[in-house]
Amino acid sequence: MGVHFENEFGKIEITNDCIATIIGLSCMESYGVVGMASKSVADGIVTLLGRENLQKGIKVLAENGVVNVDIHIIVEYGTRIPVIAENIRERVSYAIEKYTGLKPGAINIFVDGIRL
Secondary structure: OEEEEEEOOEEEEEEHHHHHHHHHHHHHOOOOEEEEEEEOOOOOOEEEOOHHHHHHHEEEEEEOOEEEEEEEEEEEOOOOHHHHHHHHHHHHHHHHHHHHOOEEEEEEEEEEEEEO
């Protein structure tokens, strides 16, 4: 599932995985973010994801031209979490509008761990 555009030149489809990758790269540029987090459903254990699996820590719901996002992150110890979250919101909103042309909706940020 994703977003579909159609014009006189043809169709464009942006998948949710593509949007999630854009969001993940934007998050990783934020100061204090160590990486994206993925929870193991069986154990409830949080694992740090590498750059190749950024989209696994992000849930995207794109419909009617609006993108709603849940982002799971791991932050660096000693950083201010509210400042990090606001920075991520600004970067993600900008990236969504710039690269996809869609409007950002709810951007929910979940801090799943702290790394020393």
